[in-house]
Amino acid sequence: MPKKKYYTVWKGLSPGVYDSWSECLLQTKGYKGALYKAFPTREEAERAFSASAYAYMGKARKEKANVSEGRLPENFDKNCLAVDAACSGNPGKMEYRGVYLLTGEEIFHFGPVYGTNNIGEFLAIVHGLALLKQKKIQMPIYSDSRNALLWVRQKKCKTKLQRTEKTEELFRLIARAEKWLSENPYTTPLLKWETKEWGEVPADFGRK
Secondary structure: OOOOOEEEEEEOOOOEEEOOHHHHHHHHOOOOOOEEEEEOOHHHHHHHHOOOHHHOOHHHHHHHHOOOHHHOOOOOOOOOEEEEEEEEEOOEEEEEEEEEOOOOEEEEEEEEEEEOHHHHHHHHHHHHHHHHHHHOOOOOEEEOOHHHHHHHHHOOOOOOOOOOOOOHHHHHHHHHHHHHHHHOOOOOOEEEOOHHHHOOOOOOOOOO
């Protein structure tokens, strides 16, 4: 008789801990970007649910981060952070993340929230800057978005998205990011990821 398993669903129709595969499947089948994992005990499943999904999905993240490895320049320094955003519709459900190239580990992930891809790229860079400064770590940040890199350097998110009840949460995030940029000098190199030469940025969500 197969051993009993418990299923943690971080992203699905109704996130939570489920006692059977059929219940887990109901929450994740057809759900874009579903995140779930089986555990041998309910205690482990509940502990995982209270943490970030990305602490338990290392293998998949590492494989994803290595997609562009064969196309990088010979002396490319992988001690760096790559960021990217994805948006289902534009505007639509937006999320962003940062990946450490040397290990393929996903360092942070935010969303989804209603917004645009360019805003997500901007917020991802600022999130990376703030995190590296907080941890007192010096390494470059790569983004494939020229607009976002320019906005960060100008300390202003120059989006044309209208501020409405639907976008209010996003605009509060933008204001916080702009405030951080205005109050925090940094020396972190902000570099353009050359997609045509190196392939997709390792933080890409793979939804193109």
